[in-house]
Amino acid sequence: MSSTSEGGSRPIAIIGGTGPAGMGLALRWARAGEAIIIGSRDEQRAQSTAAAIKVKAGNLANVSGMENSAACEAADILMLTVPFEGQAGLLKQLKSAMEPGIILIDATVPLAASVGGRASRPLGVWQGSAAQQAAELVPKGVSVVAAFHNLSADLLSGDDPLDCDVVVCSDDPDAAQLTRELAAKIPGVRAVDGGKLENARIVEQITALLIGLNIRHKGHAGIRITGLPATAYR
Ligand SMILES: NC(=O)c1ccc[n+]([C@@H]2O[C@H](COP(=O)([O-])OP(=O)(O)OC[C@H]3O[C@@H](n4cnc5c(N)ncnc54)[C@H](OP(=O)(O)O)[C@@H]3O)[C@@H](O)[C@H]2O)c1
Numbered sequence: 001m002s003s004t005s006e007g008g009s010r011p012i013a014i015i016g017g018t019g020p021a022g023m024g025l026a027l028r029w030a031r032a033g034e035a036i037i038i039g040s041r042d043e044q045r046a047q048s049t050a051a052a053i054k055v056k057a058g059n060l061a062n063v064s065g066m067e068n069s070a071a072c073e074a075a076d077i078l079m080l081t082v083p084f085e086g087q088a089g090l091l092k093q094l095k096s097a098m099e100p101g102i103i104l105i106d107a108t109v110p111l112a113a114s115v116g117g118r119a120s121r122p123l124g125v126w127q128g129s130a131a132q133q134a135a136e137l138v139p140k141g142v143s144v145v146a147a148f149h150n151l152s153a154d155l156l157s158g159d160d161p162l163d164c165d166v167v168v169c170s171d172d173p174d175a176a177q178l179t180r181e182l183a184a185k186i187p188g189v190r191a192v193d194g195g196k197l198e199n200a201r202i203v204e205q206i207t208a209l210l211i212g213l214n215i216r217h218k219g220h221a222g223i224r225i226t227g228l229p230a231t232a233y234r
Pocket of ligand 1: 015016017018019020021022039040041042045046080081082083084085086087089090107108109110148149150151152153154207
């Protein structure tokens with residue numbers, strides 16, 4: 001599989017792309033020249049969101065909107081940006097639309113808010129993390145990568161470079177590499193090789209801490225990993 005949509009390969013489908021996290025990633029990748037499909041449970045909402053992103057990204061941006069399963073079928077890379085309470089049900093529903101060989105990048109953060117608790121508290125997941133739950137639910141041959149949990153959607157939807165690292169975890173080194181390349185297309189972002197998918201449980205929980213810091217200090221917190229050799233960021 002080629003690394004990204006440059007050079008004629010297929011677009012990135014953002015499943016649940018009508019929310020702040022999906023829209024922010026779509027905007028940044030559209031500006032970087034990637035072809036983006038916004039996925040939604042509602043085709044019209046997907047199309048109107050895609051049109052709004054195009055206005056911000058510029059007329060040359062390649063952004064379209066489709067119902068989630070059609071978006072899955074049209075892409076080799078799926079970016080999942082739905083709340084934890086919708087993740088399992090949606091993945092079960094989309095299973096038949098996922099071809100072996102595709103990559104699913106999961107940004108789902110399991111927060112207690114999903115069960116009526118606080119957004120600043122993580123939720124325990126039987127499999128260890130939301131990403132590991134996703135890996136159990138996708139068809140055989142689909143690679144799951146955990147990434148983008150610690151990026152603020154508010155900052156992604158702006159114009160300034162971000163000041164944040166993206167820790168990428170996966171059991172598939174090629175899928176992880178491709179995801180790190182996508183992360184590095186967002187201005188100000190460095191991608192860090194975070195090792196195996198099981199490490200996603202730690203990365204997901206950091207987001208609960210960041211949300212708590214944002215509430216306490218009224219900001220948009222992110223993380224930087226320092227002290228590693230340059231190879232860790234490629
Ligand atoms: N917001 C952030 O700053 C941020 C940062 C990092 C990671 N995250 C994580 O990224 C994910 C998305 O965040 P968000 O703030 O964009 O979330 P969101 O606005 O609550 O949801 C995103 C989209 O998911 C779809 N959706 C909602 N409930 C669903 C359900 N039960 N089943 C299927 N689809 C559903 C909706 O799209 P349609 O109604 O159009 O289908 C919605 O627009 C979350 O897991 C969050 O923890 C968020």
